[in-house]
Amino acid sequence: MVAVKVAVWAACLAPFALLVLRALGVNGMSLGADPVQEILNVCGKTGLNLLLLTLCITPIRRSTGINRLISFRRLLGLFGFFYVVLHFATYAVLDLGLAWDHVLEDIAKRPYITVGFTALVLLIPLAATSTNRIQRALGRRWVKLHRLVYVIAVLGVVHFWWQVKLDISEPLLYAFLLTVLLGVRVQHAWTLRKRTRSVDAKPAVTTAYQRVKPP
Amino acid sequence: MRKKLDTRIKPSEITPESAFMNRRTLLKAAVAAGLVPSIMSTGRAATLPANGEFTDLKKWPGSLTDKPNSFQDITTYNNFYEFGTGKGDPAANAHTLKTKPWSIQVTGEAGKTGTFTLEDILAPHALEERIYRLRCVEAWSMIIPWVGFPLADLLKRFEPTSQAKFVQFVSLADRNQMPGVRYPVLEWPYREGLTIEEAMHPLTLVTVGVYGKVLPNQNGAPIRIIVPWKYGFKSAKSIVRIHFTDRRPQTSWNMAAPQEYGFYSNVNPNVDHPRWSQATERKLGGGLFASRVPTLMFNGYADQVASLYTGLDLRKNY
Numbered sequence: 125m126v127a128v129k130v131a132v133w134a135a136c137l138a139p140f141a142l143l144v145l146r147a148l149g150v151n152g153m154s155l156g157a158d159p160v161q162e163i164l165n166v167c168g169k170t171g172l173n174l175l176l177l178t179l180c181i182t183p184i185r186r187s188t189g190i191n192r193l194i195s196f197r198r199l200l201g202l203f204g205f206f207y208v209v210l211h212f213a214t215y216a217v218l219d220l221g222l223a224w225d226h227v228l229e230d231i232a233k234r235p236y237i238t239v240g241f242t243a244l245v246l247l248i249p250l251a252a253t254s255t256n257r258i259q260r261a262l263g264r265r266w267v268k269l270h271r272l273v274y275v276i277a278v279l280g281v282v283h284f285w286w287q288v289k290l291d292i293s294e295p296l297l298y299a300f301l302l303t304v305l306l307g308v309r310v311q312h313a314w315t316l317r318k319r320t321r322s323v324d325a326k327p328a329v330t331t332a333y334q335r336v337k338p339p
Numbered sequence: 340m341r342k343k344l345d346t347r348i349k350p351s352e353i354t355p356e357s358a359f360m361n362r363r364t365l366l367k368a369a370v371a372a373g374l375v376p377s378i379m380s381t382g383r384a385a386t387l388p389a390n391g392e393f394t395d396l397k398k399w400p401g402s403l404t405d406k407p408n409s410f411q412d413i414t415t416y417n418n419f420y421e422f423g424t425g426k427g428d429p430a431a432n433a434h435t436l437k438t439k440p441w442s443i444q445v446t447g448e449a450g451k452t453g454t455f456t457l458e459d460i461l462a463p464h465a466l467e468e469r470i471y472r473l474r475c476v477e478a479w480s481m482i483i484p485w486v487g488f489p490l491a492d493l494l495k496r497f498e499p500t501s502q503a504k505f506v507q508f509v510s511l512a513d514r515n516q517m518p519g520v521r522y523p524v525l526e527w528p529y530r531e532g533l534t535i536e537e538a539m540h541p542l543t544l545v546t547v548g549v550y551g552k553v554l555p556n557q558n559g560a561p562i563r564i565i566v567p568w569k570y571g572f573k574s575a576k577s578i579v580r581i582h583f584t585d586r587r588p589q590t591s592w593n594m595a596a597p598q599e600y601g602f603y604s605n606v607n608p609n610v611d612h613p614r615w616s617q618a619t620e621r622k623l624g625g626g627l628f629a630s631r632v633p634t635l636m637f638n639g640y641a642d643q644v645a646s647l648y649t650g651l652d653l654r655k656n657y
Contacts (some may be wrong), residue, residue, distance in 0.1 A: 147627060156426070157408070157416030158479055160628050219621070221630030228620075234615060272544040285420065289477065290595055291524045 136203040167211035174204030218249035243279035384620035402470035429557035438561040447583035450498030476570035486548025507588035509580035531575040532588035601657040608640035
């Protein structure tokens, strides 16, 4: 288990480490002609990848029964948040040189930036409530709050889609994957509802069940 | 009804007819037609040097004094969708482009139409180095030392008629040489266009080289244009056809997204792209911590070109 955890950490840190090496020009590597754009792309895409990965955990756990997978969900989610924050920081600091009037104008005027910024803001409460203690304290409300990740993922894909100049093949792929991941959940919810209904449809059984006294 | 330009490239056009003809006959015909002046025989004619390096280039006095971007940056960070939509795709894929032999078809409202070899096109012109700023519609810019000569000098040789109000440039679209052409991101072949006044403007450059070298394939070899006061995509690459017309020609980016890419596409900090600001640009080459610089009206060439657009609402004619 420790080995798996180390591997997941390493995989999550690798894109960041590679960016640092490229920025430092180690071993002839570079960020190319437009380094700021390259960092924006790498951080944005890694953030989105990790968010989609967190959405893979539950369906895989349900279908395979490997329950320990759940212990990686928070790690992936927090690393996703890390890359999304880096993505925004690159934009605000390196690209716009902390010209906050420009940043605010962009957020207000450019729909793809509005959408991306909203996703970032919505991620903050999720990251902030990710500790075991807070999770326990919030109980059912924690689960409800963290359903925001569905909205965030949709906003992330839209943000990606709207800034592409013309070739939408990549955002299209992301949109497809997200649709599958959300679709799986809708289907699961349906099945659950059907099961509950079929239970409701047999009042005798329900009554019988209710009559059983707890020990 | 607009007259539709037949833009399908027939195989016979890709392998130029002239390549099958005896070169001497062709030259004689060209001389007779006045296309190849006597300068040809003196040996001072402009040609693409076999070793790839131009010598004795005139330095154009109007060049920018900014430090040019590196040859590496200029030749590895390209938008040339015929070779893929990634910035590194053209450098990775363009080696399959065959630039020899090359010919250009001249059609439409001109006295001298026909198919001309690249050698004939270049022969009478003196090449010079011009350092221009290239401003991409994606809000970045580079300083590039191009090698070329004014497009006006070339177009005059074709004797455009009074009906020639616009010039269309058509790029090669051969899926065997250009892997990106298999994907319908843009409508192929790539088409661009200028008004005749823009095409004849002394800043508009026929370009065959960069950094004193023959143009690398990924930069639009063997022959392209550079229109320095317009967004980069207006400067058509690997041109195989020049068409003089009395109507505003189709242009590929305008066809793909007319609300985002207008026919003029002049660099204008006051007219934003519908999705992003054009007020500033990333001046590439400054490293990680060089912040954006303000974008200049007509990319800094306002003194020379603003008069082309007097009375034109640049917000509507973006």
